[in-house]
Amino acid sequence: MRLELRGITKRFGALVANDHIDLSIEPGEIHCILGENGAGKTTLMNMLYGLLSIDEGEIVIDGVVQHFTSPRDAMRAGIGMVHQHFMLVPVFTVAENVILGHEQTRFAGHLDMAAARVRVKEIAAQFGFHIDPDARIEDLPVGVQQRVEIIKALALDAQVLVFDEPTAVLTPQETDELMAIMRQLRDSGRAIVFITHKLREVREVADRITVVRLGKVVGSVSPGASDAEMASMMVGRAVELTVVKDPPKLGDAALVVEDVSLADRNHVPVLDHISFTVRRGEILAIAGVQGNGQTELVETLFGMKKDASGVATIDGRNLLGIGAREAIRAGVGFVPEDRQEDGLVGEFTIAENLMLNRSSGPPFVRHGSLQLRFRRKFADQKIREFDVRTPSATTRARQLSGGNQQKVVLARELSRDLRLLIAAQPTRGLDVGSIEFVHQRIIAARDEGVPVVMVSTELDEVTALADRIAVMYRGTIVGIVPPDTPRDVLGLMMAGAPVDGPRQAA
Amino acid sequence: MSTEHSGTDTGRAEREGREDTEGSRKDTEDTDVSGGAGTETAEGSAETVEAASETPDAAPPPPLEAHDLTAELPAAPEPRSARFVRELTNGSAAITVLAIFAALVIGAILIVVTDKSTLDALPYFFARPTDTFKAIGSAVGGGYAALFRGGIYDYSQSSFSGGIESLLHSLSFATPLIAAGIGIGIGFRAAVFNIGGQGQMLAGGAVAGWLAYALPIPAILHIPVAVIAALVGGAVAAGIAGVLKATTGAHEVIVTIMLNYIAFYLLGYLLTNVLKAPGSNNPISRPALQSAIFPGTTGGLNIGFAIVVALTIFASWLMNRSSLGFHFRAVGENPSAAKVAGISVKRVTVIVMIVSGAFVGFAGAYQVLGQTTTGFTNALDAGIGFNAITVALLGRNKPWGIFWAGILFGVFQSGGYTMQAAQGIDIDIVLVIQSVIVLFIAAPPLVRAIFRMPEPGHHRTRKAVHTAAVRTGAAA
Numbered sequence: 001m002r003l004e005l006r007g008i009t010k011r012f013g014a015l016v017a018n019d020h021i022d023l024s025i026e027p028g029e030i031h032c033i034l035g036e037n038g039a040g041k042t043t044l045m046n047m048l049y050g051l052l053s054i055d056e057g058e059i060v061i062d063g064v065v066q067h068f069t070s071p072r073d074a075m076r077a078g079i080g081m082v083h084q085h086f087m088l089v090p091v092f093t094v095a096e097n098v099i100l101g102h103e104q105t106r107f108a109g110h111l112d113m114a115a116a117r118v119r120v121k122e123i124a125a126q127f128g129f130h131i132d133p134d135a136r137i138e139d140l141p142v143g144v145q146q147r148v149e150i151i152k153a154l155a156l157d158a159q160v161l162v163f164d165e166p167t168a169v170l171t172p173q174e175t176d177e178l179m180a181i182m183r184q185l186r187d188s189g190r191a192i193v194f195i196t197h198k199l200r201e202v203r204e205v206a207d208r209i210t211v212v213r214l215g216k217v218v219g220s221v222s223p224g225a226s227d228a229e230m231a232s233m234m235v236g237r238a239v240e241l242t243v244v245k246d247p248p249k250l251g252d253a254a255l256v257v258e259d260v261s262l263a264d265r266n267h268v269p270v271l272d273h274i275s276f277t278v279r280r281g282e283i284l285a286i287a288g289v290q291g292n293g294q295t296e297l298v299e300t301l302f303g304m305k306k307d308a309s310g311v312a313t314i315d316g317r318n319l320l321g322i323g324a325r326e327a328i329r330a331g332v333g334f335v336p337e338d339r340q341e342d343g344l345v346g347e348f349t350i351a352e353n354l355m356l357n358r359s360s361g362p363p364f365v366r367h368g369s370l371q372l373r374f375r376r377k378f379a380d381q382k383i384r385e386f387d388v389r390t391p392s393a394t395t396r397a398r399q400l401s402g403g404n405q406q407k408v409v410l411a412r413e414l415s416r417d418l419r420l421l422i423a424a425q426p427t428r429g430l431d432v433g434s435i436e437f438v439h440q441r442i443i444a445a446r447d448e449g450v451p452v453v454m455v456s457t458e459l460d461e462v463t464a465l466a467d468r469i470a471v472m473y474r475g476t477i478v479g480i481v482p483p484d485t486p487r488d489v490l491g492l493m494m495a496g497a498p499v500d501g502p503r504q505a506a
Numbered sequence: 507m508s509t510e511h512s513g514t515d516t517g518r519a520e521r522e523g524r525e526d527t528e529g530s531r532k533d534t535e536d537t538d539v540s541g542g543a544g545t546e547t548a549e550g551s552a553e554t555v556e557a558a559s560e561t562p563d564a565a566p567p568p569p570l571e572a573h574d575l576t577a578e579l580p581a582a583p584e585p586r587s588a589r590f591v592r593e594l595t596n597g598s599a600a601i602t603v604l605a606i607f608a609a610l611v612i613g614a615i616l617i618v619v620t621d622k623s624t625l626d627a628l629p630y631f632f633a634r635p636t637d638t639f640k641a642i643g644s645a646v647g648g649g650y651a652a653l654f655r656g657g658i659y660d661y662s663q664s665s666f667s668g669g670i671e672s673l674l675h676s677l678s679f680a681t682p683l684i685a686a687g688i689g690i691g692i693g694f695r696a697a698v699f700n701i702g703g704q705g706q707m708l709a710g711g712a713v714a715g716w717l718a719y720a721l722p723i724p725a726i727l728h729i730p731v732a733v734i735a736a737l738v739g740g741a742v743a744a745g746i747a748g749v750l751k752a753t754t755g756a757h758e759v760i761v762t763i764m765l766n767y768i769a770f771y772l773l774g775y776l777l778t779n780v781l782k783a784p785g786s787n788n789p790i791s792r793p794a795l796q797s798a799i800f801p802g803t804t805g806g807l808n809i810g811f812a813i814v815v816a817l818t819i820f821a822s823w824l825m826n827r828s829s830l831g832f833h834f835r836a837v838g839e840n841p842s843a844a845k846v847a848g849i850s851v852k853r854v855t856v857i858v859m860i861v862s863g864a865f866v867g868f869a870g871a872y873q874v875l876g877q878t879t880t881g882f883t884n885a886l887d888a889g890i891g892f893n894a895i896t897v898a899l900l901g902r903n904k905p906w907g908i909f910w911a912g913i914l915f916g917v918f919q920s921g922g923y924t925m926q927a928a929q930g931i932d933i934d935i936v937l938v939i940q941s942v943i944v945l946f947i948a949a950p951p952l953v954r955a956i957f958r959m960p961e962p963g964h965h966r967t968r969k970a971v972h973t974a975a976v977r978t979g980a981a982a
Contacts, residue, residue: 304846325848336846345840356836357847365829372827 007057035212080153143174172491251280260310285466303327331419346398351379403434605946613939621645656924657917680916682869686894689865702762703891705769709743710736710867715874718794740867748859752852
């Protein structure tokens with residue numbers, strides 16, 4: 001099956017998300033769509049999958065123009081999609097999820113589960129997966145859940161499989177396995193569309209690479225191209241891929257965490273006897289697959305978990321359970337993982353967001369009154385200093401791009417006198433330019449002697465920034481290792497394998 | 507929506523007595539234009555005041571509904587003229603004018619189909635169509651002329667002071683609506699849904715009314731004491747809901763609604779047993795002492811309106827310029843971010859309720875000290891507690907917006923009596939017309955759909971795309 005996109009255009013108001021995009025996707029080929037966040041990759045795929053209407057242009061399959069109005073149409077035409085966020089029902093079994101929406105029934109609406117089980121096993125066997133059709137989704141590891149998504153698409157006989165940023169939730173090992181599956185699918189004659197912004201993965205599997213920037217196809221690169229070539233094409237200018245930083249000038253131990261534990265509502269431990277220290281002028285990166293307690297750890301260190309046990313102090317001052325207000329007062333800077341939910345008030349202006357956590361006293365408030373003139377001056381200055389691309393300081397935060405939103409959060413946190421900086425997923429969803437900027441700022445804070453705790457699920461980021469790496473798995477710290485630890489070792493640790501003694505760098 | 511008539515019995519009797527029933531005719535066109543333009547400037551200036559106080563040296567912020575994606579693109583300045591045209595077609599001023607126009611058209615239809623002389627002329631329409639058209643013209647024109655005479659300026663009066671009495675009367679109706687509306691609107695801004703306007707008015711009004719007859723002190727002290735007591739009464743009544751929400755998570759909508767009943771029946775009990783005026787058979791209190799009554803004009807306007815103007819100025823400062831208002835808005839827009847920023851959401855919830863209740867409490871005080879001073883009952887709120895919700899929404903929850911929305915309501919209320927008395931238009935139809943106007947003003951997308959205006963921030967060339975799709979795309 002040959003899929004062609006001809007002159008696809010999509011506008012959202014004045015923003016042209018896709019501008020006359022032409023693509024052809026051939027069977028037996030892995031076609032990478034490489035582009036930054038916001039380049040229009042997902043928009044394009046949503047149109048291909050019938051989730052968005054097309055303003056101009058057409059989708060052509062084997063010479064026939066298609067009109068998709070819903071994903072059902074797309075599926076019927078042989079297009080399958082593995083979403084960034086899985087579309088599975090957690091309490092259903094694998095087989096139930098696979099037939100969901102396309103249930104085969106015998107008489108009186110009785111579900112033909114036996115047939116479904118057989119189908120799952122067939123497909124799994126064909127591609128060498130091991131999967132129990134009766135396992136419940138919520139009990140399966142993320143990597144396996146993703147395979148269920150793949151099986152789901154294959155059960156409908158998809159000839160074109162779209163993978164939308166599939167590796168964001170995977171460990172390095174799981175990523176490798178996924179790559180192998182993708183190759184197998186290709187060899188079976190299917191066409192694979194692989195959407196990503198990670199150069200390493202592209203280089204590894206792509207047969208053809210199309211680079212998208214600002215809604216336009218900017219060209220193709222051969223899989224043999226260097227990272228620098230691909231990155232500069234993606235961003236539109238030369239990019240510094242490696243983070244330049246001086247060796248750390250380590251000071252005293254500032255953040256001391258001893259035996260910190262926390263249970264969730266069902267008394268399941270989410271933090272399990274965590275201990276580490278961070279010295280002044282040091283970046284401790286917390287690596288690990290998403291959802292292994294990192295979120296809870298940073299919230300605990302920010303004083304927001306009332307029932308955490310153990311000890312966590314910054315310069316001798318307790319942090320546990322003191323609340324955000326006191327943590328801010330103690331000099332903790334916090335870049336939350338979900339900036340739109342926890343970091344910013346979308347309807348507030350940039351200037352208002354910049355004073356968000358200093359809204360009770362000087363310099364922004366005097367005698368209960370907002371100091372608008374000061375706020376305005378402050379905002380203008382920070383906008384310049386942090387290179388926030390905005391028409392003005394009175395632009396609402398929600399109207400900014402992700403990168404600019406994060407710059408506002410960073411500007412707010414870094415313009416206080418910090419004793420500790422906690423940055424959770426500080427570059428998630430950002431464009432390359434903003435990532436560079438955020439990295440520089442974090443390193444600058446560290447060089448000024450601020451201890452930094454940074455959580456990231458991206459190994460590249462972890463190894464680039466960290467002075468030491470703590471790997472988290474199921475609420476525990478598996479080990480603390482130096483930044484030059486090989487990726488495969490880190491990968492094993494992320495999957496819970498303990499490290500051998502000499503690597504420990506506590 | 508409840509647009510129930512909120513005048514007290516005395517108020518109504520007084521109005522109807524004053525009506526002149528000769529019913530002078532005037533062009534509908536005239537009423538249309540003046541009514542529309544009046545409200546337009548009202549809304550317009552409200553917006554400007556808001557914008558100015560929030561960001562003194564900046565362009566007014568885009569309308570609330572704007573999914574303006576243009577800002578995503580760094581520095582793509584739109585030509586000034588194009589922007590002007592877009593704001594003209596999309597701006598809230600245009601929406602308001604069109605909303606009123608649309609509502610007046612629908613109102614005209616309603617007047618016509620319920621007008622007896624039109625219905626009488628209809629059967630012989632093909633024989634003498636002019637009769638029908640005449641009847642329609644006089645029904646609609648007369649109806650709206652009456653609305654104008656009763657609500658804004660009575661041109662049938664010989665003197666200016668007599669004519670302007672209509673407006674003064676409208677303002678006096680508007681006074682408690684504005685106070686209560688601002689109270690409720692402050693709650694909405696902080697995402698606290700105070701549905702307890704009735705209970706808080708009863709609490710504030712009862713305390714003020716009791717002090718008004720029971721405390722024989724000079725006027726210079728009597729009015730402030732009674733008013734402050736009313737603010738406290740309203741604040742306590744609302745504060746209960748705030749504290750319960752903050753400590754137990756009980757939803758304020760349920761709690762405030764139930765507090766309405768509690769206040770209503772408790773006050774009923776007190777009025778039959780403790781507070782009842784001696785010698786009266788009805789559950790009504792003694793009349794207020796002269797020293798507690800708001801001094802005012804013959805038109806019914808009194809010092810209460812001046813206090814409400816001051817309250818509006820204060821509320822505007824509170825919401826836009828104060829640290830407390832900043833906390834209110836932060837919690838209202840994004841409680842998680844507020845919490846991470848060290849703002850105590852629980853504390854803010856309690857304070858918002860107290861502030862909200864105090865404003866509503868003033869509306870209660872106005873009812874007993876400025877409106878019906880001959881003794882209060884447990885119906886002293888006269889539906890204002892609920893109408894205030896509509897007024898708050900109509901005013902987009904901004905103090906000056908609510909101020910003008912309250913005045914619009916006052917004009918309708920005052921003019922509505924005249925429509926009824928002078929034109930014989932059923933009071934229910936008057937209320938339906940009012941409701942339709944509010945419906946249109948409060949729902950800009952509806953007006954945009956009727957007049958095929960583009961969504962704000964989106965250019966005309968854009969094809970209609972479902973909002974959800976836009977969001978998906980924006981997130982992508």
